[in-house]
Amino acid sequence: MENDVVGELLCVEAELQDVQDQINILLDHQERLYRKQSELKALLEECKTSENEANNNASIAAEDWSGNFEWDSRADDIRFNVFGISSYRANQREIVNAVMSGRDVLVIMAAGGGKSLCYQLPAVLCNGVALVVSPLLSLIQDQVMGLTALGIPAYMLTSTTSKEDEKFIYKALDKGEGEMKILYVTPEKISKSKRFMSKLEKCHNGGRLSLVAIDEAHCCSQWGHDFRPDYKNLGILKVQFPNVPMIALTATATYKVQTDLMEMLHIPKCVKFVSTVNRPNLFYKVLEKSSVAKVVIDEIADFIRQSYPNNESGIVYCFSRKECEQVAKELQERGISADYYHADMDVTAREKVHLRWSKNKLQVIIGTVAFGMGINKPDGCSKLKFSWLSLVRFVIHHSLSKSMETYYQESGRAGRDGLPSECLLYFRPGDVPRQSTMVFYENSGLQNLYDIVRYCQSKRNCRRGAFFQHFGEPLQDCNGMCDNCAYGHEIKEVDTTCGSNNSVPDLKKDELEQLIIQLILDRVLKEEFQHTAYATNAYVALGPLWKLALQGKRPVVLEICMGWRSNSSIRKDARHSQASGLEMKLDELRKELSSTHGGIFPHAVLSSQQISILSTQKPTSIAQVEKLIGKVKAEKYGSRIVDLIQQYVKLGQPDGDTSNSSVAEASEQNRANKRPRKNKTLVLIESSEDDEE
Numbered sequence: 001m002e003n004d005v006v007g008e009l010l011c012v013e014a015e016l017q018d019v020q021d022q023i024n025i026l027l028d029h030q031e032r033l034y035r036k037q038s039e040l041k042a043l044l045e046e047c048k049t050s051e052n053e054a055n056n057n058a059s060i061a062a063e064d065w066s067g068n069f070e071w072d073s074r075a076d077d078i079r080f081n082v083f084g085i086s087s088y089r090a091n092q093r094e095i096v097n098a099v100m101s102g103r104d105v106l107v108i109m110a111a112g113g114g115k116s117l118c119y120q121l122p123a124v125l126c127n128g129v130a131l132v133v134s135p136l137l138s139l140i141q142d143q144v145m146g147l148t149a150l151g152i153p154a155y156m157l158t159s160t161t162s163k164e165d166e167k168f169i170y171k172a173l174d175k176g177e178g179e180m181k182i183l184y185v186t187p188e189k190i191s192k193s194k195r196f197m198s199k200l201e202k203c204h205n206g207g208r209l210s211l212v213a214i215d216e217a218h219c220c221s222q223w224g225h226d227f228r229p230d231y232k233n234l235g236i237l238k239v240q241f242p243n244v245p246m247i248a249l250t251a252t253a254t255y256k257v258q259t260d261l262m263e264m265l266h267i268p269k270c271v272k273f274v275s276t277v278n279r280p281n282l283f284y285k286v287l288e289k290s291s292v293a294k295v296v297i298d299e300i301a302d303f304i305r306q307s308y309p310n311n312e313s314g315i316v317y318c319f320s321r322k323e324c325e326q327v328a329k330e331l332q333e334r335g336i337s338a339d340y341y342h343a344d345m346d347v348t349a350r351e352k353v354h355l356r357w358s359k360n361k362l363q364v365i366i367g368t369v370a371f372g373m374g375i376n377k378p379d380g381c382s383k384l385k386f387s388w389l390s391l392v393r394f395v396i397h398h399s400l401s402k403s404m405e406t407y408y409q410e411s412g413r414a415g416r417d418g419l420p421s422e423c424l425l426y427f428r429p430g431d432v433p434r435q436s437t438m439v440f441y442e443n444s445g446l447q448n449l450y451d452i453v454r455y456c457q458s459k460r461n462c463r464r465g466a467f468f469q470h471f472g473e474p475l476q477d478c479n480g481m482c483d484n485c486a487y488g489h490e491i492k493e494v495d496t497t498c499g500s501n502n503s504v505p506d507l508k509k510d511e512l513e514q515l516i517i518q519l520i521l522d523r524v525l526k527e528e529f530q531h532t533a534y535a536t537n538a539y540v541a542l543g544p545l546w547k548l549a550l551q552g553k554r555p556v557v558l559e560i561c562m563g564w565r566s567n568s569s570i571r572k573d574a575r576h577s578q579a580s581g582l583e584m585k586l587d588e589l590r591k592e593l594s595s596t597h598g599g600i601f602p603h604a605v606l607s608s609q610q611i612s613i614l615s616t617q618k619p620t621s622i623a624q625v626e627k628l629i630g631k632v633k634a635e636k637y638g639s640r641i642v643d644l645i646q647q648y649v650k651l652g653q654p655d656g657d658t659s660n661s662s663v664a665e666a667s668e669q670n671r672a673n674k675r676p677r678k679n680k681t682l683v684l685i686e687s688s689e690d691d692e693e
């Protein structure tokens with residue numbers, strides 16, 4: 001009798017398991033459909049917008065942001081003479097015009113696309129004070145430093161603001177005394193400081209609040225990858241100041257995130273500007289990561305030494321803080337000037353690293369991939385993001401990121417100046433459970449992780465294409481700027497489908513690991529999680545499709561990489577050309593000037609585009625320099641630039657010859673010259689289309 005009951009119970013349990021499996025399959029399917037639905041809705045909306053524009057002349061007139069506006073000439077003057085920017089990039093002019101017209105605006109523009117100008121220029125053009133909410137102290141500090149260097153009265157109200165500055169800021173808000181054009185705050189100020197909010201209200205009541213900008217706006221949304229609880233409260237700004245234009249900006253937002261943040265910020269009727277996520281200057285590559293830690297470090301050190309012998313900056317992202325410290329130490333042992341930067345460090349230690357980096361004394365900075373751990377610190381400094389990262393030439397992921405969005409953001413720190421830069425990701429299956437145990441409790445955490453794992457496992461598909469697909473954007477040409485497109489892999493396909501040939505293929509350990517990951521992605525297996533007192537462990541269990549796989553109805557084909565299809569040296573020639581001697585000199589000069597002008601980042605002294613123009617035009621007077629890079633910069637740096645160019649021309653240096661320069665050189669340059677110079681010091685192009693003027 002008892003045996004019968006036990007037998008029946010087992011049957012019921014097996015059936016229940018079956019039902020559960022089917023539910024899982026359906027849930028999975030549902031999630032995929034939701035995604036597809038939101039992508040299609042986004043497309044539909046775009047179609048409707050363009051149709052409306054085509055059908056409705058009135059709407060064109062009302063929404064044509066590229067037409068003529070009364071502030072055009074003043075905007076052009078400030079853009080060029082104050083910001084030193086010779087022409088707008090895609091969408092910038094239209095965004096400025098929409099904000100200036102008093103509209104709320106949502107800007108989705110790739111990292112480094114030039115979002116800051118979109119609110120900084122209107123801030124300077126308008127009377128009164130522009131409020132900018134930004135999540136990170138380090139980011140705010142750099143922005144304020146950069147603006148101050150341009151002579152724009154910019155301030156920040158954060159935990160580090162001196163009493164004196166605070167008094168000045170409050171007076172400026174309260175009574176309109178003193179000169180303040182832009183005020184940066186962290187979101188905590190809005191949600192936690194009543195004093196600040198009351199001063200802001202006074203500023204508004206006095207008609208002096210010109211606009212509100214929410215930078216890194218994706219932090220508002222729980223669906224975004226960097227959700228920041230205090231960002232949720234920013235909706236109050238539109239409620240309190242309904243007539244002040246609000247501009248929300250982010251580099252990454254899926255359709256879901258976009259609608260979410262429009263709702264949260266109360267800007268349902270905002271004008272939306274969506275630019276491509278494409279970063280054509282970034283070369284994406286995934287490398288097999290050895291299970292021997294030292295081998296990985298050796299490879300990274302070799303790569304940096306060989307590819308970037310002139311101290312070009314880079315970031316290495318690691319999984320944990322401990323790993324950051326370890327990797328930094330091991331890179332140092334291999335002669336690379338590297339240091340770590342993470343949230344556990346005290347402010348002084350972080351500042352020290354920041355300073356060494358901005359003075360070019362540090363080539364590589366090592367940070368954690370796990371944004372979100374410790375981000376709730378009031379100054380929100382745990383995320384490695386500084387505007388002085390504009391000169392980053394390479395980003396190496398020692399461990400994979402937790403999602404495509406995070407990877408897009410982190411790798412996107414490279415090449416923000418538009419120059420060719422490299423994004424390497426070291427992947428091994430063993431790193432997957434390290435991440436999955438961290439993200440499994442998050443909304444779609446595992447699904448997001450498996451998306452990036454798919455990206456890593458893929459040996460055929462264009463890496464860039466994976467981003468387009470993820471962000472629901474039409475495909476664009478990669479131009480050979482990823483490993484799979486540039487030289488492809490020699491791939492061996494191993495059919496591991498059970499039942500197809502009853503024999504288990506002979507696989508090596510790492511191939512077996514790869515197979516397990518493939519089976520998890522294919523839902524034949526699944527990860528399950530158990531907590532111990534010290535950690536969360538991931539276990540592999542049968543997934544919803546295990547039966548189909550066992551019955552041979554679900555093919556399981558493993559792609560094993562046998563090597564590169566063509567010589568990888570091709571890629572270097574394709575992507576790097578040599579900078580001229582004068583460009584090198586100007587690059588050195590901007591580094592020197594950046595440290596003598598209060599440690600602003602070199603790119604703020606002269607952008608790469610400006611260096612390129614100066615070296616081709618070779619201006620001989622400050623007046624000529626002004627015509628090329630604007631008034632403010634010409635006044636500040638013009639005489640040094642003219643001196644350098646004259647000296648260079650006098651010595652008759654043919655462009656391109658940098659090996660034998662006799663112009664007085666900084667010691668750093670001397671050091672750099674002793675190392676072999678490769679064909680990849682600096683390439684001076686700007687990637688974005690300059691669509692105006």
Ligand SMILES: Nc1ncnc2c1ncn2[C@@H]1O[C@H](COP(=O)(O)OP(=O)(O)OP(=O)(O)O)[C@@H](O)[C@H]1O
Binds near residue numbers: 089115117
């Ligand atoms: N029209 C332009 N022409 C040349 N350079 C520009 C132009 N607009 C912006 N830049 C430069 O491009 C760089 C990146 O700009 P910015 O910091 O605003 O990027 P972002 O879109 O905010 O990127 P992120 O998402 O990483 O914050 C800056 O050095 C900026 O001076």
Ligand SMILES: [Mg+2]
Binds near residue numbers: 115116215
């Ligand atoms: Mg920005």
